Amino acid sequence: MVKSVVRGQASKELWEMAREFIPGATLHLRGLPDEVATVFVRGKGSRIWDVDGNEYIDYLIGAGPLILGHAHPAVVQAVKERLEMGSQFYQLTDVAIRLVKKIVEAVPCAEALKFTNSGNEATYVALRLARGYTGKPKILKFEGGYHGSHDYAAWSTTPSGPPNYPKGEPDSDGVPSVLGDRVLVAPFNNTDYVCSLIRQHKDELAAVIVEPFFRIIKPKPGFLEALRQNTKECGVLLVFDEVVTGFRIAWGGAQELYGVVPDLATLGKAIGGGFPVGAVVGPKEIMGRLDPALKPQGRYVMTSGTFSGNPITATAGLTTLNELEKPGTYDALRRSGERLKKGFKQVCDLLETPAQVLGEGPIVDILFTDEEIVDYRSTMRADQEKGRRVSIEMIKRGVFRPPGGKFYISKAHTDADLDETVNIFEAALRAAY
Numbered sequence: 001m002v003k004s005v006v007r008g009q010a011s012k013e014l015w016e017m018a019r020e021f022i023p024g025a026t027l028h029l030r031g032l033p034d035e036v037a038t039v040f041v042r043g044k045g046s047r048i049w050d051v052d053g054n055e056y057i058d059y060l061i062g063a064g065p066l067i068l069g070h071a072h073p074a075v076v077q078a079v080k081e082r083l084e085m086g087s088q089f090y091q092l093t094d095v096a097i098r099l100v101k102k103i104v105e106a107v108p109c110a111e112a113l114k115f116t117n118s119g120n121e122a123t124y125v126a127l128r129l130a131r132g133y134t135g136k137p138k139i140l141k142f143e144g145g146y147h148g149s150h151d152y153a154a155w156s157t158t159p160s161g162p163p164n165y166p167k168g169e170p171d172s173d174g175v176p177s178v179l180g181d182r183v184l185v186a187p188f189n190n191t192d193y194v195c196s197l198i199r200q201h202k203d204e205l206a207a208v209i210v211e212p213f214f215r216i217i218k219p220k221p222g223f224l225e226a227l228r229q230n231t232k233e234c235g236v237l238l239v240f241d242e243v244v245t246g247f248r249i250a251w252g253g254a255q256e257l258y259g260v261v262p263d264l265a266t267l268g269k270a271i272g273g274g275f276p277v278g279a280v281v282g283p284k285e286i287m288g289r290l291d292p293a294l295k296p297q298g299r300y301v302m303t304s305g306t307f308s309g310n311p312i313t314a315t316a317g318l319t320t321l322n323e324l325e326k327p328g329t330y331d332a333l334r335r336s337g338e339r340l341k342k343g344f345k346q347v348c349d350l351l352e353t354p355a356q357v358l359g360e361g362p363i364v365d366i367l368f369t370d371e372e373i374v375d376y377r378s379t380m381r382a383d384q385e386k387g388r389r390v391s392i393e394m395i396k397r398g399v400f401r402p403p404g405g406k407f408y409i410s411k412a413h414t415d416a417d418l419d420e421t422v423n424i425f426e427a428a429l430r431a432a433y
């Protein structure tokens with residue numbers, strides 16, 4: 001039964017307050033469209049509730065971190081107990097060290113780890129580390145790739161102009177224009193072009209940073225392998241941004257799933273169990289440069305944050321990883337992803353709607369186009385307006401996935417949730433015509 005969400009007075013009043021005091025009435029990159037502008041108050045398992053009491057099946061799950069679902073009992077219990085022991089020391093704690101060990105044992109490229117407070121900071125530190133370690137100034141990123149909003153990352157994430165590779169377009173006012181010469185931009189999955197760019201710029205190129213599963217696009221066979229080989233041959237570090245994919249698409253992340261091991265990787269989201277987190281991992285040889293004792297020798301790469309490795313975050317993260325490590329987790333997540341994709345595909349076929357149903361494991365999305373999606377430009381040629389309308393119509397019917405977002409599936413999503421979502425998708429797609 002497809003229900004209807006009624007945006008009530010409580011949401012409207014709070015939304016007006018937010019509009020007055022918070023630029024764009026959003027805490028993040030995008031606000032909700034007016035029609036579904038809602039304020040949330042509670043989450044449990046696969047569900048969230050707004051301040052008017054409307055219930056939604058949630059596929060945002062905090063932008064990905066809540067891979068066990070909202071307020072997982074083991075995480076809540078562990079955090080409550082830990083809170084009683086004090087929440088912040090700015091020193092090593094037992095639980096932070098144990099979380100480091102767990103991550104290092106799981107992630108193929110990891111021999112050592114430094115925490116940050118966000119994925120943003122993690123990519124910032126990884127790129128600085130790459131420049132410090134190699135002594136070279138440039139980085140290469142992919143058009144449409146998101147690594148946060150800092151000055152080296154905010155290039156050609158959502159370019160509006162035509163491509164002018166390898167020159168990028170700043171995503172924001174205030175990004176230093178000098179960095180336009182330091183950040184090279186290439187189309188994802190274009191092996192020949194990227195490899196020739198790496199070779200051409202090898203004497204100045206510190207790192208190639210890439211989301212190995214690129215937003216919602218799988219790497220073409222051989223693409224990551226070619227990046228690995230060419231960076232290695234050219235003395236350029238390969239950085240996998242696994243803020244999304246780490247502990248989500250496989251226990252050891254995309255590097256385990258795709259069998260390509262980078263030099264450095266950035267992590268976030270899942271490893272914090274719903275609390276602010278980020279991390280850089282890599283071999284001791286490179287990570288060692290983050291040791292403050294090297295400062296007098298002039299070989300130190302600086303990173304610090306008051307809350308880095310915070311014990312509450314580490315407790316939630318360690319509890320989450322302990323749950324994820326239980327046998328069958330990743331098979332179950334993958335089966336859920338396949339079930340949702342199959343359902344979406346059947347609906348699109350039934351309604352004769354050209355669509356690409358994409359994903360990897362428990363990350364799913366639909367783009368309305370009959371063109372194969374291989375990179376940012378092909379993504380942008382899909383029917384964006386239809387995608388937006390369908391998202392809004394789904395929210396109105398109780399499935400929360402904001403326009404422009406992906407469907408993140410958690411361990412808490414049941415087959416019944418997924419099937420209900422497919423029914424609501426069908427109703428939304430009909431309504432969006």
Ligand SMILES: Cc1ncc(COP(=O)(O)O)c(C=O)c1O
Nearest residue numbers: 118119120146147148243244268
């Ligand atoms: C691939 C990727 N890298 C980095 C980030 C930035 O992480 P955070 O939002 O925790 O700063 C994100 C955030 O969504 C991301 O998707």
